[in-house]
Amino acid sequence: MAPEYTPYLPVTTHSGFEGESPENFEQKCLCVLVVDVSASMAGEAIQQLNNGLKEFQKEVLNDFVASQRLEIALVTFGNSAQTLVQPTLANQIEMPTLVANGGTKLVDGVRTALALIEERKKWYKETGQNYYRPMTVLITDGEPDPDQDVSGLSQEVGSAIASKKTLFYSLGVKGYNHQKLAQINATPPPLPLDGYKFSEFFKWLSNSIGIITKSKEGDVLRLPSTNDWTQIQM
Amino acid sequence: MLVGEHWMYAYASVIGNSHTLDSKPCQDHCRVEHYEGFSIAVVCDGAGSCVHSDIGSKATTELAVYRFQEAISDLAWDGEKERPTLEGWKEVAKKTLLDVRNDLEEFASHEGLEFKSLSCTVIVAIRLMDALLLTHIGDGRAGYCNANDEWFPLMTPFRGKEANETVFITSDIWDAGVLDTYLESVLIQEEIKAFCLLTDGCEKASFECNLFDSEKGTFYDPNRPYKEFFHKNVTTNLPAFWSLGMTQMEINQRWAEFLTSGNARLKMEPDDKTMVLAVRKANQTISLDGATGTA
Numbered sequence: 001m002a003p004e005y006t007p008y009l010p011v012t013t014h015s016g017f018e019g020e021s022p023e024n025f026e027q028k029c030l031c032v033l034v035v036d037v038s039a040s041m042a043g044e045a046i047q048q049l050n051n052g053l054k055e056f057q058k059e060v061l062n063d064f065v066a067s068q069r070l071e072i073a074l075v076t077f078g079n080s081a082q083t084l085v086q087p088t089l090a091n092q093i094e095m096p097t098l099v100a101n102g103g104t105k106l107v108d109g110v111r112t113a114l115a116l117i118e119e120r121k122k123w124y125k126e127t128g129q130n131y132y133r134p135m136t137v138l139i140t141d142g143e144p145d146p147d148q149d150v151s152g153l154s155q156e157v158g159s160a161i162a163s164k165k166t167l168f169y170s171l172g173v174k175g176y177n178h179q180k181l182a183q184i185n186a187t188p189p190p191l192p193l194d195g196y197k198f199s200e201f202f203k204w205l206s207n208s209i210g211i212i213t214k215s216k217e218g219d220v221l222r223l224p225s226t227n228d229w230t231q232i233q234m
Numbered sequence: 235m236l237v238g239e240h241w242m243y244a245y246a247s248v249i250g251n252s253h254t255l256d257s258k259p260c261q262d263h264c265r266v267e268h269y270e271g272f273s274i275a276v277v278c279d280g281a282g283s284c285v286h287s288d289i290g291s292k293a294t295t296e297l298a299v300y301r302f303q304e305a306i307s308d309l310a311w312d313g314e315k316e317r318p319t320l321e322g323w324k325e326v327a328k329k330t331l332l333d334v335r336n337d338l339e340e341f342a343s344h345e346g347l348e349f350k351s352l353s354c355t356v357i358v359a360i361r362l363m364d365a366l367l368l369t370h371i372g373d374g375r376a377g378y379c380n381a382n383d384e385w386f387p388l389m390t391p392f393r394g395k396e397a398n399e400t401v402f403i404t405s406d407i408w409d410a411g412v413l414d415t416y417l418e419s420v421l422i423q424e425e426i427k428a429f430c431l432l433t434d435g436c437e438k439a440s441f442e443c444n445l446f447d448s449e450k451g452t453f454y455d456p457n458r459p460y461k462e463f464f465h466k467n468v469t470t471n472l473p474a475f476w477s478l479g480m481t482q483m484e485i486n487q488r489w490a491e492f493l494t495s496g497n498a499r500l501k502m503e504p505d506d507k508t509m510v511l512a513v514r515k516a517n518q519t520i521s522l523d524g525a526t527g528t529a
Binding site for chain 2: 003005014015016017018019020021022023024025026027064065126127128129130131132133164
């Protein structure tokens, strides 16, 4: 399917120079949200997470450049890992309402995300598209089920970060196991969510992505303060 | 401006939206200088990751103007005694850019700055009487318009695997075995009406560089200057300002305003933007033997 080109709104200036611009598409930036929907997320946590996801989409759409560059994917993990939203530009996503139940197949969820990233990068390359380094955001309130290979995943994530395959951030929701989450990625360390401030977190994520999608390779990024949603200052 | 200069210019560097929000300085820089028989235009784009790249792009611009003025003055490429060849120009460009790189290293040492903190791309164009020379390291774009009003690219930007990855004058590219991968030099000897040099902050507004081929289902970069962006500025606007007697500074101020918000794409661009536009004056034609005539 041919991608849809979103035209820029016209402006007028009085410089005396004038010129039309061509319909160039933007380079892509993929953000994969890997979200815990285990039974422990039931109640206020999942409700606030659903609200936050919808606000995240709205915030991205408010930033014209980011909305043209950012592709969002959503992977959930409960009893199994599922890709609920394939990589899609924010204005074309129908954000699902998540329901919490089952176990915490966290490792399967992250592995699904890493595979999705590789698949999407392959597609970017095959279709001649430039892309920014993809970003994985893990959100969990618990610890992985006992059958989950955390140390194996830790190596995979470490290797993916070192080889610049993805940026990796993790967010701990009330009751999460910090030590276990830090075992998966210690740098940057997992950040605990203050209460259920998902809306504030996603607003921060949207603003951060706005900065990332306007950056150049190797830029030292000054991301917004995390004070609004975490108990720890970055 | 030299009396008898047959070209008019508009050039400016303006800060991008994201740098304004971040309170960063403009990391682009450009300069145009005229000499007897030739002019030099330089455009540099400082690396966002490097703390002093704004200083680096300014210093590189100044050093490139100085070094290329020296190099071209020493040659007799005026179209009367001798004409440049592509091979000859490639050698001059390599040697002179290496001189610029070494000068920049000396500057860094003198100022107590880390050399790589000054990283920037560089594009240099030399307008001779009957030829246009271009050399560059890194990304950005350049193009020219021939006598038939057709626009063509003058260079291919160097791109890495990820978006906006490139190389800089400070990069480890100077080994003779790999230098040709990173340093491109071009010689144009057909009659030209206009040319442009720009940093990548201007490319989406003025070049076709990421189009979709619906038959193949792929995106591609034709690297094609967009005529609708340049045409009126080349044929009407810049000549009008010139004939009204505006100073170069007044023209550049208007050009800066245009690059800042002249159309919606320029206005939304987060990156710093620099463009040099050079237009041959309408009543001047230069034949390929270098003689000046009146149309």
